[in-house]
Structures are given as C-alpha cells and as structure tokens.
Amino acid sequence: MSATRIDCDICIVGGGPAGLSAALAAAKAGATVHLLDLFERPGGQYFMQPAAGAHGPARRQIAAGGRLIAAARAAGVTVHENAEVFGAYADPVIYARVGESALTLRPKAVVIATGAHDRVAPFPGWTLPGVMTPGAGQRLAKLHGTLPGRRVVLAGCGPFLMVVAGQLRAAGCDVLRVVEATPSPRALLAGIARHPARWGEALRLLTPVAPLAGRFRFGAVVTAAAGDDHVRSVTIARLGADGLPDERARETIADVDALLVGHGFRPSIEVPRLLGCAIDFDQDAGGHHLRIDRATGATSVPGIFAAGEVTGVAGARPALAAGTIAGLAAARHAGFAAGKGDERALARALDFALMLRRAYRVPYRALGRLPRPETVLCRCEEIDAATVAAAHADGARDAAGIKLWTRAGMGPCQGRGCGFGLGLQLAETAGLDPAAFGANPSRFPARPVPLSVVADALAAGEDGA
Numbered sequence: 440m441s442a443t444r445i446d447c448d449i450c451i452v453g454g455g456p457a458g459l460s461a462a463l464a465a466a467k468a469g470a471t472v473h474l475l476d477l478f479e480r481p482g483g484q485y486f487m488q489p490a491a492g493a494h495g496p497a498r499r500q501i502a503a504g505g506r507l508i509a510a511a512r513a514a515g516v517t518v519h520e521n522a523e524v525f526g527a528y529a530d531p532v533i534y535a536r537v538g539e540s541a542l543t544l545r546p547k548a549v550v551i552a553t554g555a556h557d558r559v560a561p562f563p564g565w566t567l568p569g570v571m572t573p574g575a576g577q578r579l580a581k582l583h584g585t586l587p588g589r590r591v592v593l594a595g596c597g598p599f600l601m602v603v604a605g606q607l608r609a610a611g612c613d614v615l616r617v618v619e620a621t622p623s624p625r626a627l628l629a630g631i632a633r634h635p636a637r638w639g640e641a642l643r644l645l646t647p648v649a650p651l652a653g654r655f656r657f658g659a660v661v662t663a664a665a666g667d668d669h670v671r672s673v674t675i676a677r678l679g680a681d682g683l684p685d686e687r688a689r690e691t692i693a694d695v696d697a698l699l700v701g702h703g704f705r706p707s708i709e710v711p712r713l714l715g716c717a718i719d720f721d722q723d724a725g726g727h728h729l730r731i732d733r734a735t736g737a738t739s740v741p742g743i744f745a746a747g748e749v750t751g752v753a754g755a756r757p758a759l760a761a762g763t764i765a766g767l768a769a770a771r772h773a774g775f776a777a778g779k780g781d782e783r784a785l786a787r788a789l790d791f792a793l794m795l796r797r798a799y800r801v802p803y804r805a806l807g808r809l810p811r812p813e814t815v816l817c818r819c820e821e822i823d824a825a826t827v828a829a830a831h832a833d834g835a836r837d838a839a840g841i842k843l844w845t846r847a848g849m850g851p852c853q854g855r856g857c858g859f860g861l862g863l864q865l866a867e868t869a870g871l872d873p874a875a876f877g878a879n880p881s882r883f884p885a886r887p888v889p890l891s892v893v894a895d896a897l898a899a900g901e902d903g904a
C-alpha cells in the first residue's frame with residue numbers, strides 16, 4: 440500500500456482525443472499537466488493503442504494517436520497509465536488508483552475527458568455468453584487479435600456498426616447480418632454528400648463493408664437471442680410504422696456464435712457528477728451529458744472544464760477541437776497566458792455530428808418493449824423487469840428511486856450498463872419521461888476500488904500531507 444500526492448497546474452481525466460489535445464494545448468501554454476487514463480495505454484477509443492506485446496493491425500488511427508501521444512509527452516505532459524479515477528471533489532482534488540496504490544492530485548484546474556461507453560438495451564437472451572457490445576468485440580479484434588466469434592451478427596444503430604463490421608470482416612469473422620434499425624442508408628448518403636471534406640473518411644468507412652451490402656437488414660431490431668451455454672441463434676424483426684417490432688416480419692438466424700449489439704454511446708459522467716457538474720439530457724447525443732460553455736469548455740463548477748464525448752456524443756473530430764479549447768481555458772484559469780482555440784473548427788465538426796444524429800434513428804420505443812417480465816435489466820444486481828415494474832407501481836419514479844427500491848444500478852458498473860434500458864422500459868411501459876427519469880446518482884467511490892486505496896488517497900489529499 441502506498442500513496443503519491445501531486446500538486447500541479449492541470450489534471451486531465453481521460454486520455455482519448457479530447458484529453459490528449461487538452462493536455463497538449465495546456466502544456467504548450469506552460470502549465471504542468473498530469474493526464475490520467477484507466478487503460479494500459481492512452482489513446483481512448485478512437486486512438487486506441489495496442490497494448491505492449493499485442494499484435495494489433497497497424498492502422499491509420501493508431502499511428503495518428505501515437506503521434507498525438509508523443510507530442511503531448513514531448514510538450515512535458517506526464518501520462519499516468521492504468522490510473523482509474525474513482526473520486527473527485529471540487530476543491531479540486533482527484534483520487535485515482537494505480538494497481539494497489541493511491542494517486543491523489545491537487546491541481547489548479549481540471550479537464551474532464553472521460554468519453555463514452557457502449558449504449559445497450561436489454562432483450563431476452565442478452566445475458567447469454569457470446570452476446571456483447573460492438574465496442575467489446577472491436578477491442579478483442581483490434582487490440583488482442585482475438586475474434587469475438589466466427590459467425591457473428593452485428594446489430595443496433597449508428598455508424599459504429601459499419602466500423603466494427605468492416606474490422607471484424609478484415610479480421611476473419613463471417614459477418615452473417617448487420618441489423619441496422621434506421622430504415623435506410625439514404626439520409627446518411629445524402630448527408631455525406633453535403634460534406635465534401637469528409638468524403639475520404641466516408642470512403643474508408645464504406646469500402647470495407649461494401650462486400651457485406653447484401654447482409655444488411657435496415658429497419659430491423661434484434662428481439663431475442665437463444666442458446667444453451669452460449670448464444671446459438673438470433674431473432675430479428677422489422678420495425679413497423681408505429682416504431683415497434685412487427686411480429687409477422689421475423690427472421691431467425693441460426694449457427695451464430697457471437698452477437699454484438701449497441702445503440703450508439705452514453706457519455707461517462709460518473710466522475711464529473713461527483714464534482715457537482717450540471718448535466719443536460721439529449722437522447723440523440725447519448726442521453727445525460729455535461730453542460731458546458733462551448734467557447735471554453737467550462738462546466739457549471741469553477742475550475743472544472745470538459746471536452747469530448749462526455750459533453751455529448753459527437754465523434755473524434757469535435758473531441759480533438761473541443762479538447763484544445765478546454766485545455767487552453769484551463770491553462771488561463773491556472774494563470775497562464777493562453778489563446779482560445781478554433782471555435783469554427785469545432786462548429787464544423789459538430790455540424791457533421793448533427794447530420795449523423797439525424798441520419799440514424801434509434802428505435803427507442805421498440806427497445807423499451809423488448810424485455811419480458813423475467814428479463815434481467817440490471818446484470819450486476821440481477822434485477823428483472825417485473826421487479827422494476829413493481830417498484831414503479833409502489834411509487835419509484837426516477838433512477839434514484841428505482842435504485843433504492845430494487846438495487847438496480849447499485850452494482851459495480853453503477854448504472855453504466857443498465858441505465859439506458861431502465862429509462863426506456865419505464866418510458867414505454869409507464870410513460871415516464873427519460874429526461875425526468877434522470878441519471879443514476881454518482882457516489883464516492885465511483886468505481887469499485889479497495890478500501891485501503893480509498894483511505895490512502897484521502898489521507899494523501901489532506902492539506903499538509
């Protein structure tokens with residue numbers, strides 16, 4: 440057991456595109472910058488770097504990420520890998536665990552860049568081995584050279600399905616179907632046509648999946664997965680005009696050994712909520728996300744800035760531009776003379792993200808209808824749909840109430856996995872507004888860490904320590 444305390448100008452939480460660009464900008468302005476990331480290597484989701492010793496394919500994104508990491512280090516940024524932030528107070532003080540040791544930072548300003556995680560909704564069979572998120576399947580293939588399965592079904596909504604379908608096909612998977620809820624690709628193609636600057640990127644996205652064109656099913660959702668000790672078959676249904684699965688338009692896909700399902704991403708807001716940062720709700724931007732001033736990245740708490748997906752899901756380009764803006768603003772807050780970043784570049788990148796949001800239609804109503812009474816909604820605490828419905832009937836009306844009544848959202852993942860599904864289920868079955876349903880309350884420690892680390896981190900953070 441040990442604890443390290445670091446007093447510095449700026450602490451960045453999260454080492455993806457947003458965190459890295461914030462760190463680089465702040466360090467170039469002269470600030471001492473410490474960046475914490477819970478992964479083995481910085482880079483986040485877009486710039487994901489192969490772990491030491493792993494044989495990930497040499498990709499354009501890995502190379503670009505490697506250059507950004509090297510630039511940040513060369514500018515003097517200290518990168519703490521495997522550093523999991525589990526607590527924070529608005530003094531500001533940041534608590535992290537690095538293995539069995541505690542790391543406490545007392546910075547003058549903080550940039551939150553914790554990104555997002557896969558957005559999943561429960562359905563019968565979703566807890567079977569072999570059913571996972573597209574992000575998990577991508578991570579297996581991209582970082583570890585392991586296939587999530589040989590005969591794979593991809594399902595959900597959003598451009599990420601195409602990214603993963605192309606990567607899995609290249610890695611050797613037989614991608615049996617890509618089940619996309621959006622009725623057709625027309626809005627996407629028309630949107631891309633209006634953004635010539637992104638045509639190269641679009642080509643790189645579409646080319647690897649072109650051979651799979653006949654395997655796409657648009658306007659459909661997965662309604663169930665079945666199997667014994669592993670997923671073996673997947674049932675899909677077309678969405679009717681009412682937005683609900685049409686029971687008469689079903690297809691069952693046999694001989695499946697992996698099903699990857701996700702409906703975009705959810706901002707990872709647990710840490711900033713401990714700081715008291717205000718949040719807003721926009722279902723199409725991933726749900727609850729941090730409220731910021733776009734010109735500076737300032738949150739509602741003085742000295743706490745934010746950038747990237749945690750402020751609303753929009754992709755890597757906006758994350759890079761917003762990171763620079765937030766890093767410079769944090770440097771100014773810490774007393775350095777720093778510029779302001781390129782707000783127009785951010786606006787252009789956000790414009791493309793808005794087009795994508797409009798082009799894809801997440802079938803919220805259908806997803807809320809999929810669970811049966813016995814379907815588990817909260818996997819950590821094994822709480823089923825019937826228990827949640829009973830809690831609602833007893834008077835639980837929001838995420839906090841459902842958590843207290845049933846323990847749903849109280850387990851190790853703290854609602855990251857179940858929050859979206861709980862909100863949808865109660866919206867569809869009980870008419871609750873997902874915005875009013877609220878976000879899972881964040882509690883210290885926000886992540887499951889040993890008590891000894893918590894105690895050491897708190898002691899190290901005391902003034903005079």
Ligand SMILES: Cc1cc2nc3c(=O)[nH]c(=O)nc-3n(C[C@H](O)[C@H](O)[C@H](O)COP(=O)(O)OP(=O)(O)OC[C@H]3O[C@@H](n4cnc5c(N)ncnc54)[C@H](O)[C@@H]3O)c2cc1C
Nearest residue numbers: 453455456457477483484485524553554574747748754755
């Ligand atoms: C699973 C997944 C896969 C994706 N793959 C792609 C892709 O292939 N192509 C694409 O264009 N977009 C992809 N995206 C979208 C991607 O999120 C953005 O394009 C971009 O990476 C966002 O940058 P960011 O810096 O905001 O967040 P991220 O890149 O997600 O970086 C956030 C970082 O914060 C760290 N972090 C989070 N919580 C903590 C904590 N408590 N303590 C310490 N560190 C923490 C994470 O480890 C992560 O490295 C993916 C998103 C997800 C969720």
